[in-house]
Amino acid sequence: MADTTANPVYDVVILGGGSGGYATALRSAQLGLNVALIEKAELGGTCLHRGCVPTKALLHAAEVADVAREGAAIGVNTQLNGVDMVGVNKYKDGIIGRLYKGLQGLVKSSNVTFIQGEGKLVGKDTIAVTTAEGVQNVSGKNLVLASGSFSKTLPGLELGGRIIASEHALKMDFVPKSAIILGGGVIGVEFASVWKSFGADVTIVEGLPSLAPNEDAALSKALERAFRKRKINFKTGVFFQSATQDDNGVHVTLADGTQLDAEVLLVAVGRGPQTAGLGYEEQGITMDRGFVLTNENLQTNVPGIYAVGDIVPGLQLAHRGFQQGIFVAEVIAGQSPLPIVESGIPRVTYCEPELASVGLTEKQAADKYGADQVQTYEYNLGGNGKSQILGTQGFIKLVREKDGPIVGVHMIGARVGEQIGEAQLIVNWEAHPEDVAHLIHAHPTQNEALGEAHLAIAGKPLHAHA
Ligand SMILES: Cc1cc2nc3c(=O)[nH]c(=O)nc-3n(C[C@H](O)[C@H](O)[C@H](O)COP(=O)(O)OP(=O)(O)OC[C@H]3O[C@@H](n4cnc5c(N)ncnc54)[C@H](O)[C@@H]3O)c2cc1C
Numbered sequence: 308m309a310d311t312t313a314n315p316v317y318d319v320v321i322l323g324g325g326s327g328g329y330a331t332a333l334r335s336a337q338l339g340l341n342v343a344l345i346e347k348a349e350l351g352g353t354c355l356h357r358g359c360v361p362t363k364a365l366l367h368a369a370e371v372a373d374v375a376r377e378g379a380a381i382g383v384n385t386q387l388n389g390v391d392m393v394g395v396n397k398y399k400d401g402i403i404g405r406l407y408k409g410l411q412g413l414v415k416s417s418n419v420t421f422i423q424g425e426g427k428l429v430g431k432d433t434i435a436v437t438t439a440e441g442v443q444n445v446s447g448k449n450l451v452l453a454s455g456s457f458s459k460t461l462p463g464l465e466l467g468g469r470i471i472a473s474e475h476a477l478k479m480d481f482v483p484k485s486a487i488i489l490g491g492g493v494i495g496v497e498f499a500s501v502w503k504s505f506g507a508d509v510t511i512v513e514g515l516p517s518l519a520p521n522e523d524a525a526l527s528k529a530l531e532r533a534f535r536k537r538k539i540n541f542k543t544g545v546f547f548q549s550a551t552q553d554d555n556g557v558h559v560t561l562a563d564g565t566q567l568d569a570e571v572l573l574v575a576v577g578r579g580p581q582t583a584g585l586g587y588e589e590q591g592i593t594m595d596r597g598f599v600l601t602n603e604n605l606q607t608n609v610p611g612i613y614a615v616g617d618i619v620p621g622l623q624l625a626h627r628g629f630q631q632g633i634f635v636a637e638v639i640a641g642q643s644p645l646p647i648v649e650s651g652i653p654r655v656t657y658c659e660p661e662l663a664s665v666g667l668t669e670k671q672a673a674d675k676y677g678a679d680q681v682q683t684y685e686y687n688l689g690g691n692g693k694s695q696i697l698g699t700q701g702f703i704k705l706v707r708e709k710d711g712p713i714v715g716v717h718m719i720g721a722r723v724g725e726q727i728g729e730a731q732l733i734v735n736w737e738a739h740p741e742d743v744a745h746l747i748h749a750h751p752t753q754n755e756a757l758g759e760a761h762l763a764i765a766g767k768p769l770h771a772h773a
Pocket residue numbers: 322323324325326327328345346347348349350351352353354355357358359360362424425426427453454455456473494581585615616617618623624625626627628
Protein backbone atom coordinates (compact mmCIF):
# COMPACT_ATOMS: atom_id res chain seq x y z
CA MET A 308 0.00 0.00 0.00
CA ALA A 309 1.37 3.42 -0.94
CA ASP A 310 2.02 6.08 1.68
CA THR A 311 -1.17 8.15 1.46
CA THR A 312 0.19 11.07 3.47
CA ALA A 313 2.53 11.85 0.59
CA ASN A 314 -0.35 12.24 -1.87
CA PRO A 315 -1.82 15.65 -2.64
CA VAL A 316 -5.44 16.30 -1.77
CA TYR A 317 -7.10 17.34 -5.01
CA ASP A 318 -10.02 19.72 -5.26
CA VAL A 319 -11.82 17.18 -7.47
CA VAL A 320 -11.19 13.47 -8.03
CA ILE A 321 -13.21 11.83 -10.81
CA LEU A 322 -13.77 8.09 -11.16
CA GLY A 323 -14.24 7.24 -14.84
CA GLY A 324 -12.89 8.99 -17.94
CA GLY A 325 -15.93 8.71 -20.24
CA SER A 326 -18.13 11.56 -21.50
CA GLY A 327 -19.33 12.56 -18.03
CA GLY A 328 -16.00 12.13 -16.27
CA TYR A 329 -13.71 13.89 -18.74
CA ALA A 330 -16.15 16.79 -19.19
CA THR A 331 -16.08 17.26 -15.40
CA ALA A 332 -12.28 17.18 -15.47
CA LEU A 333 -11.88 19.69 -18.30
CA ARG A 334 -14.37 22.21 -16.89
CA SER A 335 -12.96 21.84 -13.34
CA ALA A 336 -9.46 22.55 -14.63
CA GLN A 337 -10.72 25.59 -16.59
CA LEU A 338 -12.14 26.91 -13.31
CA GLY A 339 -8.73 26.64 -11.66
CA LEU A 340 -9.44 23.51 -9.64
CA ASN A 341 -6.79 20.88 -9.01
CA VAL A 342 -8.14 17.75 -10.72
CA ALA A 343 -7.36 14.02 -10.87
CA LEU A 344 -9.11 11.78 -13.41
CA ILE A 345 -9.00 8.00 -12.87
CA GLU A 346 -9.64 5.64 -15.80
CA LYS A 347 -9.10 1.89 -15.90
CA ALA A 348 -9.35 1.48 -19.68
CA GLU A 349 -9.35 4.21 -22.33
CA LEU A 350 -10.00 7.90 -21.90
CA GLY A 351 -13.19 8.69 -23.82
CA GLY A 352 -15.13 5.71 -22.45
CA THR A 353 -18.08 4.05 -24.14
CA CYS A 354 -19.05 6.91 -26.45
CA LEU A 355 -15.71 7.22 -28.20
CA HIS A 356 -14.57 3.61 -28.21
CA ARG A 357 -17.71 1.41 -28.13
CA GLY A 358 -20.71 3.69 -28.59
CA CYS A 359 -21.66 6.87 -30.40
CA VAL A 360 -18.63 7.30 -32.63
CA PRO A 361 -18.10 3.76 -33.98
CA THR A 362 -21.83 3.17 -34.52
CA LYS A 363 -22.19 6.42 -36.44
CA ALA A 364 -19.17 5.51 -38.58
CA LEU A 365 -20.86 2.19 -39.45
CA LEU A 366 -24.11 4.03 -40.19
CA HIS A 367 -22.28 6.34 -42.56
CA ALA A 368 -20.71 3.35 -44.33
CA ALA A 369 -24.22 1.87 -44.52
CA GLU A 370 -25.51 5.06 -46.11
CA VAL A 371 -22.72 4.93 -48.70
CA ALA A 372 -23.68 1.30 -49.46
CA ASP A 373 -27.30 2.35 -49.98
CA VAL A 374 -26.30 5.26 -52.19
CA ALA A 375 -24.13 2.94 -54.31
CA ARG A 376 -26.94 0.39 -54.55
CA GLU A 377 -29.55 2.97 -55.53
CA GLY A 378 -27.49 5.26 -57.76
CA ALA A 379 -29.01 3.97 -60.99
CA ALA A 380 -32.47 5.10 -59.84
CA ILE A 381 -31.32 8.71 -60.34
CA GLY A 382 -29.28 8.04 -63.44
CA VAL A 383 -25.90 7.51 -61.82
CA ASN A 384 -24.70 4.08 -62.82
CA THR A 385 -23.22 2.80 -59.58
CA GLN A 386 -23.58 -0.64 -58.15
CA LEU A 387 -22.71 -2.16 -54.81
CA ASN A 388 -20.07 -4.81 -55.30
CA GLY A 389 -19.85 -5.81 -51.65
CA VAL A 390 -18.91 -4.62 -48.21
CA ASP A 391 -15.40 -5.27 -46.97
CA MET A 392 -15.67 -5.14 -43.20
CA VAL A 393 -11.88 -5.00 -42.81
CA GLY A 394 -11.95 -1.74 -44.78
CA VAL A 395 -15.03 -0.46 -42.93
CA ASN A 396 -13.38 -1.18 -39.58
CA LYS A 397 -10.20 0.53 -40.70
CA TYR A 398 -12.22 3.65 -41.55
CA LYS A 399 -14.10 3.45 -38.21
CA ASP A 400 -10.97 2.82 -36.15
CA GLY A 401 -9.15 5.66 -37.89
CA ILE A 402 -11.84 8.09 -36.73
CA ILE A 403 -11.71 6.76 -33.17
CA GLY A 404 -7.91 6.91 -33.18
CA ARG A 405 -7.79 10.54 -34.27
CA LEU A 406 -10.42 11.64 -31.76
CA TYR A 407 -8.73 9.61 -28.99
CA LYS A 408 -5.40 11.23 -29.67
CA GLY A 409 -7.01 14.67 -29.69
CA LEU A 410 -8.77 14.00 -26.40
CA GLN A 411 -5.61 12.72 -24.73
CA GLY A 412 -3.82 15.89 -25.84
CA LEU A 413 -6.66 18.05 -24.53
CA VAL A 414 -6.63 16.42 -21.09
CA LYS A 415 -2.85 16.62 -20.92
CA SER A 416 -2.70 20.29 -21.85
CA SER A 417 -5.50 21.09 -19.38
CA ASN A 418 -3.39 20.27 -16.33
CA VAL A 419 -5.59 17.36 -15.36
CA THR A 420 -3.69 14.61 -13.53
CA PHE A 421 -4.66 11.47 -15.44
CA ILE A 422 -4.29 8.27 -13.43
CA GLN A 423 -4.45 5.00 -15.36
CA GLY A 424 -5.89 2.40 -13.01
CA GLU A 425 -8.96 0.80 -11.50
CA GLY A 426 -10.53 2.79 -8.68
CA LYS A 427 -12.68 1.88 -5.73
CA LEU A 428 -14.29 4.20 -3.23
CA VAL A 429 -12.71 3.42 0.15
CA GLY A 430 -13.67 6.54 2.10
CA LYS A 431 -15.92 9.56 1.79
CA ASP A 432 -13.05 11.49 0.23
CA THR A 433 -10.74 8.74 -1.02
CA ILE A 434 -10.50 6.40 -3.98
CA ALA A 435 -8.01 3.52 -3.90
CA VAL A 436 -6.56 3.06 -7.38
CA THR A 437 -4.93 -0.16 -8.52
CA THR A 438 -2.30 0.83 -11.08
CA ALA A 439 0.50 -1.07 -12.79
CA GLU A 440 2.75 0.01 -9.89
CA GLY A 441 0.44 -1.01 -7.05
CA VAL A 442 -2.36 0.58 -5.04
CA GLN A 443 -2.44 4.35 -4.61
CA ASN A 444 -4.94 6.27 -2.48
CA VAL A 445 -6.21 9.40 -4.20
CA SER A 446 -8.05 11.90 -2.02
CA GLY A 447 -10.16 14.89 -2.94
CA LYS A 448 -12.26 17.58 -1.30
CA ASN A 449 -14.90 16.53 -3.84
CA LEU A 450 -15.39 13.20 -5.58
CA VAL A 451 -17.31 12.73 -8.83
CA LEU A 452 -18.50 9.24 -9.73
CA ALA A 453 -18.67 8.65 -13.49
CA SER A 454 -18.20 4.91 -13.91
CA GLY A 455 -20.68 4.57 -16.79
CA SER A 456 -22.67 1.59 -17.97
CA PHE A 457 -22.48 -1.91 -19.45
CA SER A 458 -24.57 -3.90 -21.95
CA LYS A 459 -27.30 -5.72 -20.08
CA THR A 460 -28.55 -9.15 -20.98
CA LEU A 461 -31.61 -11.15 -19.91
CA PRO A 462 -31.80 -13.81 -17.20
CA GLY A 463 -30.61 -17.12 -18.66
CA LEU A 464 -29.14 -15.49 -21.77
CA GLU A 465 -25.37 -15.58 -21.59
CA LEU A 466 -23.21 -13.56 -23.95
CA GLY A 467 -20.63 -15.58 -25.88
CA GLY A 468 -20.11 -17.21 -29.28
CA ARG A 469 -22.92 -16.17 -31.61
CA ILE A 470 -24.75 -14.30 -28.83
CA ILE A 471 -23.22 -10.83 -28.74
CA ALA A 472 -23.65 -7.32 -27.36
CA SER A 473 -23.02 -4.02 -29.17
CA GLU A 474 -19.32 -3.88 -28.22
CA HIS A 475 -18.77 -7.25 -29.94
CA ALA A 476 -20.90 -6.31 -32.96
CA LEU A 477 -18.68 -3.26 -33.50
CA LYS A 478 -15.62 -5.48 -33.82
CA MET A 479 -17.00 -8.05 -36.30
CA ASP A 480 -14.87 -8.49 -39.38
CA PHE A 481 -17.73 -9.88 -41.47
CA VAL A 482 -21.33 -9.03 -42.26
CA PRO A 483 -23.59 -11.72 -40.83
CA LYS A 484 -25.90 -13.36 -43.39
CA SER A 485 -28.69 -13.07 -40.87
CA ALA A 486 -29.15 -11.49 -37.45
CA ILE A 487 -31.77 -11.48 -34.73
CA ILE A 488 -31.71 -8.33 -32.65
CA LEU A 489 -33.23 -8.46 -29.21
CA GLY A 490 -34.49 -4.97 -28.41
CA GLY A 491 -36.05 -2.36 -30.70
CA GLY A 492 -34.67 0.67 -28.86
CA VAL A 493 -31.95 3.02 -30.11
CA ILE A 494 -29.06 0.54 -30.25
CA GLY A 495 -31.20 -2.25 -31.72
CA VAL A 496 -32.67 -0.21 -34.57
CA GLU A 497 -29.30 1.36 -35.41
CA PHE A 498 -27.62 -2.04 -35.84
CA ALA A 499 -30.66 -3.36 -37.74
CA SER A 500 -30.27 -0.45 -40.13
CA VAL A 501 -26.53 -0.97 -40.63
CA TRP A 502 -26.72 -4.72 -41.18
CA LYS A 503 -29.68 -4.43 -43.56
CA SER A 504 -27.82 -1.86 -45.66
CA PHE A 505 -24.80 -4.21 -45.68
CA GLY A 506 -26.99 -7.01 -47.02
CA ALA A 507 -27.98 -9.06 -43.95
CA ASP A 508 -31.42 -10.50 -43.29
CA VAL A 509 -32.46 -8.85 -40.01
CA THR A 510 -35.23 -9.54 -37.50
CA ILE A 511 -35.83 -7.33 -34.45
CA VAL A 512 -37.70 -8.67 -31.42
CA GLU A 513 -39.19 -6.04 -29.09
CA GLY A 514 -41.25 -6.89 -26.00
CA LEU A 515 -43.07 -3.54 -25.95
CA PRO A 516 -45.80 -2.85 -28.51
CA SER A 517 -43.66 -0.80 -30.93
CA LEU A 518 -40.15 -0.12 -32.19
CA ALA A 519 -38.46 2.97 -30.67
CA PRO A 520 -41.00 2.70 -27.84
CA ASN A 521 -39.77 5.80 -26.00
CA GLU A 522 -40.55 8.09 -28.92
CA ASP A 523 -43.82 9.83 -29.80
CA ALA A 524 -46.23 7.16 -31.09
CA ALA A 525 -46.31 8.84 -34.52
CA LEU A 526 -42.54 8.41 -34.91
CA SER A 527 -42.62 4.76 -33.80
CA LYS A 528 -45.38 4.00 -36.30
CA ALA A 529 -43.59 5.80 -39.14
CA LEU A 530 -40.32 3.99 -38.35
CA GLU A 531 -42.10 0.66 -38.48
CA ARG A 532 -43.57 1.60 -41.87
CA ALA A 533 -40.13 2.60 -43.15
CA PHE A 534 -38.50 -0.59 -41.83
CA ARG A 535 -41.23 -2.71 -43.43
CA LYS A 536 -40.44 -0.99 -46.72
CA ARG A 537 -36.73 -1.73 -46.21
CA LYS A 538 -37.66 -5.36 -45.50
CA ILE A 539 -36.27 -5.23 -41.98
CA ASN A 540 -38.36 -7.81 -40.15
CA PHE A 541 -39.62 -7.13 -36.65
CA LYS A 542 -41.87 -8.67 -34.06
CA THR A 543 -43.22 -6.36 -31.37
CA GLY A 544 -45.22 -7.07 -28.21
CA VAL A 545 -43.59 -10.46 -27.76
CA PHE A 546 -40.96 -11.45 -25.24
CA PHE A 547 -37.86 -13.52 -25.65
CA GLN A 548 -37.98 -16.95 -24.01
CA SER A 549 -34.73 -18.82 -24.72
CA ALA A 550 -31.80 -19.21 -27.11
CA THR A 551 -29.40 -21.98 -28.00
CA GLN A 552 -26.44 -21.96 -30.37
CA ASP A 553 -24.53 -24.53 -32.40
CA ASP A 554 -22.32 -24.69 -35.47
CA ASN A 555 -25.26 -23.82 -37.72
CA GLY A 556 -26.38 -20.72 -35.92
CA VAL A 557 -28.38 -19.36 -33.02
CA HIS A 558 -31.92 -20.56 -32.38
CA VAL A 559 -34.32 -18.29 -30.53
CA THR A 560 -37.69 -19.16 -29.04
CA LEU A 561 -40.14 -16.38 -28.24
CA ALA A 562 -42.87 -16.46 -25.60
CA ASP A 563 -45.57 -16.92 -28.30
CA GLY A 564 -43.81 -20.06 -29.55
CA THR A 565 -42.18 -18.44 -32.61
CA GLN A 566 -38.80 -19.97 -33.54
CA LEU A 567 -36.19 -17.79 -35.19
CA ASP A 568 -32.79 -18.85 -36.54
CA ALA A 569 -29.87 -16.65 -37.53
CA GLU A 570 -26.12 -16.47 -37.72
CA VAL A 571 -25.88 -14.11 -34.73
CA LEU A 572 -28.09 -12.82 -31.94
CA LEU A 573 -27.41 -9.23 -30.88
CA VAL A 574 -28.65 -8.51 -27.36
CA ALA A 575 -29.61 -4.82 -27.21
CA VAL A 576 -31.92 -4.73 -24.22
CA GLY A 577 -30.46 -1.66 -22.54
CA ARG A 578 -27.51 -0.54 -20.45
CA GLY A 579 -27.09 -1.10 -16.72
CA PRO A 580 -25.15 1.18 -14.35
CA GLN A 581 -21.55 0.07 -13.79
CA THR A 582 -21.48 0.46 -10.01
CA ALA A 583 -21.23 -3.04 -8.50
CA GLY A 584 -18.20 -3.65 -6.31
CA LEU A 585 -17.01 -0.03 -6.48
CA GLY A 586 -17.63 0.73 -2.80
CA TYR A 587 -20.47 3.19 -3.38
CA GLU A 588 -22.97 1.46 -1.09
CA GLU A 589 -20.34 0.76 1.57
CA GLN A 590 -19.72 4.51 1.83
CA GLY A 591 -23.44 5.07 2.45
CA ILE A 592 -24.44 6.38 -0.99
CA THR A 593 -28.15 5.92 -1.69
CA MET A 594 -28.65 3.69 -4.72
CA ASP A 595 -31.63 2.35 -6.64
CA ARG A 596 -31.16 -0.88 -8.60
CA GLY A 597 -27.51 -0.01 -9.15
CA PHE A 598 -28.11 3.62 -10.16
CA VAL A 599 -26.70 6.42 -8.00
CA LEU A 600 -29.39 8.79 -6.75
CA THR A 601 -28.63 12.51 -6.67
CA ASN A 602 -30.34 15.82 -5.92
CA GLU A 603 -30.83 18.59 -8.50
CA ASN A 604 -27.16 19.56 -8.05
CA LEU A 605 -26.14 15.99 -8.96
CA GLN A 606 -24.86 15.56 -5.40
CA THR A 607 -25.42 12.22 -3.70
CA ASN A 608 -26.70 12.00 -0.14
CA VAL A 609 -23.03 11.99 0.96
CA PRO A 610 -21.80 15.61 1.03
CA GLY A 611 -18.93 16.20 -1.38
CA ILE A 612 -19.71 13.14 -3.55
CA TYR A 613 -21.38 13.81 -6.91
CA ALA A 614 -22.38 11.58 -9.82
CA VAL A 615 -22.69 12.18 -13.57
CA GLY A 616 -23.51 10.25 -16.74
CA ASP A 617 -25.10 6.87 -17.25
CA ILE A 618 -25.00 5.89 -13.56
CA VAL A 619 -27.53 8.67 -12.79
CA PRO A 620 -31.12 7.64 -13.65
CA GLY A 621 -32.36 9.28 -16.85
CA LEU A 622 -31.41 9.43 -20.53
CA GLN A 623 -28.16 7.56 -21.17
CA LEU A 624 -26.66 9.92 -23.71
CA ALA A 625 -23.16 11.29 -24.14
CA HIS A 626 -24.24 14.93 -24.44
CA ARG A 627 -26.20 14.62 -21.18
CA GLY A 628 -22.98 13.36 -19.57
CA PHE A 629 -20.99 16.29 -21.03
CA GLN A 630 -23.47 18.84 -19.69
CA GLN A 631 -23.72 17.16 -16.29
CA GLY A 632 -19.92 17.21 -16.06
CA ILE A 633 -19.77 20.94 -16.84
CA PHE A 634 -22.61 21.54 -14.38
CA VAL A 635 -20.98 19.63 -11.49
CA ALA A 636 -17.63 21.34 -12.03
CA GLU A 637 -19.35 24.72 -11.81
CA VAL A 638 -21.26 23.72 -8.68
CA ILE A 639 -18.02 22.57 -7.04
CA ALA A 640 -16.36 25.85 -8.03
CA GLY A 641 -19.11 27.72 -6.17
CA GLN A 642 -21.07 28.88 -9.21
CA SER A 643 -24.84 28.53 -9.64
CA PRO A 644 -25.32 27.00 -13.11
CA LEU A 645 -28.82 26.66 -14.53
CA PRO A 646 -30.30 23.26 -13.69
CA ILE A 647 -30.40 20.63 -16.46
CA VAL A 648 -33.95 19.96 -17.67
CA GLU A 649 -34.10 16.30 -18.63
CA SER A 650 -36.98 16.73 -21.11
CA GLY A 651 -35.00 19.44 -22.92
CA ILE A 652 -32.20 17.02 -23.85
CA PRO A 653 -32.19 16.31 -27.60
CA ARG A 654 -32.45 12.66 -28.69
CA VAL A 655 -31.34 11.31 -32.05
CA THR A 656 -31.57 7.75 -33.36
CA TYR A 657 -29.32 7.45 -36.40
CA CYS A 658 -30.98 4.59 -38.26
CA GLU A 659 -32.31 5.10 -41.80
CA PRO A 660 -34.63 6.98 -41.62
CA GLU A 661 -33.37 8.98 -38.65
CA LEU A 662 -35.47 9.92 -35.65
CA ALA A 663 -34.84 13.17 -33.79
CA SER A 664 -36.86 14.57 -30.94
CA VAL A 665 -36.80 16.99 -28.06
CA GLY A 666 -39.35 17.86 -25.39
CA LEU A 667 -42.65 16.20 -24.64
CA THR A 668 -44.39 13.60 -26.77
CA GLU A 669 -48.06 14.24 -27.51
CA LYS A 670 -49.01 11.78 -24.77
CA GLN A 671 -46.68 13.34 -22.21
CA ALA A 672 -48.07 16.79 -23.07
CA ALA A 673 -51.65 15.50 -22.74
CA ASP A 674 -50.80 13.97 -19.35
CA LYS A 675 -49.26 17.27 -18.24
CA TYR A 676 -51.69 19.84 -19.62
CA GLY A 677 -54.85 17.78 -20.37
CA ALA A 678 -55.63 16.41 -23.84
CA ASP A 679 -57.80 19.41 -24.78
CA GLN A 680 -54.95 21.78 -23.95
CA VAL A 681 -52.56 20.29 -26.50
CA GLN A 682 -52.30 21.12 -30.22
CA THR A 683 -50.23 19.19 -32.73
CA TYR A 684 -49.22 19.69 -36.34
CA GLU A 685 -47.45 17.34 -38.74
CA TYR A 686 -45.57 18.82 -41.68
CA ASN A 687 -44.95 16.15 -44.30
CA LEU A 688 -41.46 16.13 -45.85
CA GLY A 689 -43.20 15.43 -49.16
CA GLY A 690 -43.60 19.21 -49.45
CA ASN A 691 -39.92 19.89 -48.74
CA GLY A 692 -37.71 20.27 -51.81
CA LYS A 693 -34.46 19.03 -50.25
CA SER A 694 -36.15 15.94 -48.84
CA GLN A 695 -37.52 15.19 -52.33
CA ILE A 696 -34.01 15.61 -53.73
CA LEU A 697 -32.65 13.15 -51.15
CA GLY A 698 -35.56 10.80 -51.84
CA THR A 699 -36.61 10.62 -48.21
CA GLN A 700 -40.04 10.50 -46.65
CA GLY A 701 -41.08 11.54 -43.19
CA PHE A 702 -42.49 14.44 -41.22
CA ILE A 703 -41.97 16.98 -38.49
CA LYS A 704 -44.50 16.85 -35.70
CA LEU A 705 -44.93 19.81 -33.40
CA VAL A 706 -46.56 19.55 -30.00
CA ARG A 707 -47.77 22.81 -28.55
CA GLU A 708 -49.47 23.81 -25.34
CA LYS A 709 -52.77 25.29 -26.53
CA ASP A 710 -52.16 28.93 -27.50
CA GLY A 711 -48.77 28.59 -25.79
CA PRO A 712 -45.21 27.56 -26.56
CA ILE A 713 -43.93 24.60 -28.55
CA VAL A 714 -43.23 21.86 -25.98
CA GLY A 715 -42.12 19.05 -28.29
CA VAL A 716 -40.58 18.54 -31.73
CA HIS A 717 -40.51 15.03 -33.25
CA MET A 718 -38.92 14.33 -36.63
CA ILE A 719 -38.39 11.36 -38.92
CA GLY A 720 -36.60 11.25 -42.27
CA ALA A 721 -33.07 10.91 -43.67
CA ARG A 722 -30.66 13.28 -41.91
CA VAL A 723 -33.28 14.92 -39.67
CA GLY A 724 -30.84 14.54 -36.77
CA GLU A 725 -29.11 17.61 -38.21
CA GLN A 726 -32.29 19.63 -37.51
CA ILE A 727 -32.29 18.92 -33.79
CA GLY A 728 -30.14 21.98 -33.02
CA GLU A 729 -32.86 24.47 -33.91
CA ALA A 730 -35.58 22.21 -32.52
CA GLN A 731 -33.92 22.15 -29.12
CA LEU A 732 -33.60 25.94 -29.03
CA ILE A 733 -37.30 26.25 -29.86
CA VAL A 734 -38.33 23.92 -27.04
CA ASN A 735 -35.79 25.04 -24.45
CA TRP A 736 -36.35 28.74 -25.13
CA GLU A 737 -40.12 28.08 -24.96
CA ALA A 738 -40.70 29.69 -28.34
CA HIS A 739 -44.24 30.28 -29.61
CA PRO A 740 -45.04 29.30 -33.22
CA GLU A 741 -45.15 32.99 -34.21
CA ASP A 742 -41.58 33.50 -32.92
CA VAL A 743 -40.29 30.82 -35.29
CA ALA A 744 -42.66 31.54 -38.20
CA HIS A 745 -41.16 35.01 -38.40
CA LEU A 746 -37.60 33.64 -38.83
CA ILE A 747 -36.31 32.82 -42.30
CA HIS A 748 -35.16 29.29 -43.16
CA ALA A 749 -32.85 28.83 -46.15
CA HIS A 750 -34.23 27.23 -49.32
CA PRO A 751 -33.86 24.44 -50.31
CA THR A 752 -32.83 22.81 -47.05
CA GLN A 753 -34.45 20.21 -44.87
CA ASN A 754 -34.28 22.84 -42.15
CA GLU A 755 -36.93 24.71 -44.11
CA ALA A 756 -39.41 22.00 -43.11
CA LEU A 757 -39.04 23.12 -39.49
CA GLY A 758 -39.87 26.69 -40.55
CA GLU A 759 -42.82 25.50 -42.65
CA ALA A 760 -44.21 23.47 -39.74
CA HIS A 761 -44.15 26.58 -37.55
CA LEU A 762 -45.71 28.74 -40.27
CA ALA A 763 -48.51 26.20 -40.50
CA ILE A 764 -49.16 25.87 -36.76
CA ALA A 765 -49.10 29.68 -36.54
CA GLY A 766 -51.99 29.66 -39.03
CA LYS A 767 -50.13 30.81 -42.17
CA PRO A 768 -48.96 27.69 -44.04
CA LEU A 769 -46.88 28.21 -47.19
CA HIS A 770 -46.10 24.89 -48.90
CA ALA A 771 -48.83 23.04 -47.03
CA HIS A 772 -52.61 22.87 -47.04
CA ALA A 773 -54.36 24.94 -44.38
C1 LIG B 1 -23.65 1.16 -29.10
C2 LIG B 1 -23.87 2.49 -28.41
C3 LIG B 1 -24.18 3.60 -29.16
C4 LIG B 1 -24.36 4.82 -28.55
N1 LIG B 1 -24.67 5.92 -29.32
C5 LIG B 1 -24.86 7.12 -28.74
C6 LIG B 1 -25.11 8.27 -29.53
O1 LIG B 1 -25.18 8.22 -30.75
N2 LIG B 1 -25.27 9.46 -28.90
C7 LIG B 1 -25.22 9.56 -27.53
O2 LIG B 1 -25.39 10.67 -27.02
N3 LIG B 1 -24.97 8.49 -26.76
C8 LIG B 1 -24.78 7.27 -27.33
N4 LIG B 1 -24.49 6.20 -26.55
C9 LIG B 1 -24.47 6.36 -25.09
C10 LIG B 1 -23.16 6.98 -24.60
O3 LIG B 1 -22.08 6.21 -25.07
C11 LIG B 1 -23.18 7.03 -23.08
O4 LIG B 1 -24.32 7.73 -22.65
C12 LIG B 1 -21.95 7.73 -22.53
O5 LIG B 1 -20.77 7.09 -22.95
C13 LIG B 1 -22.02 7.75 -20.99
O6 LIG B 1 -20.91 8.39 -20.47
P1 LIG B 1 -20.39 8.05 -19.01
O7 LIG B 1 -19.26 8.97 -18.76
O8 LIG B 1 -21.51 8.02 -18.06
O9 LIG B 1 -19.89 6.54 -19.09
P2 LIG B 1 -18.82 5.80 -20.00
O10 LIG B 1 -18.63 6.46 -21.29
O11 LIG B 1 -19.25 4.38 -19.99
O12 LIG B 1 -17.46 5.98 -19.20
C14 LIG B 1 -17.23 5.40 -17.97
C15 LIG B 1 -15.76 5.16 -17.84
O13 LIG B 1 -15.48 4.77 -16.51
C16 LIG B 1 -14.46 3.80 -16.54
N5 LIG B 1 -14.55 3.05 -15.29
C17 LIG B 1 -15.58 2.29 -14.85
N6 LIG B 1 -15.30 1.77 -13.66
C18 LIG B 1 -14.05 2.19 -13.34
C19 LIG B 1 -13.21 1.97 -12.23
N7 LIG B 1 -13.56 1.18 -11.21
N8 LIG B 1 -12.00 2.56 -12.22
C20 LIG B 1 -11.60 3.35 -13.26
N9 LIG B 1 -12.36 3.57 -14.33
C21 LIG B 1 -13.58 3.00 -14.36
C22 LIG B 1 -14.78 2.97 -17.77
O14 LIG B 1 -13.64 2.28 -18.23
C23 LIG B 1 -15.24 4.04 -18.74
O15 LIG B 1 -14.19 4.52 -19.54
C24 LIG B 1 -24.27 4.95 -27.14
C25 LIG B 1 -23.93 3.83 -26.37
C26 LIG B 1 -23.73 2.60 -27.00
C27 LIG B 1 -23.37 1.42 -26.15
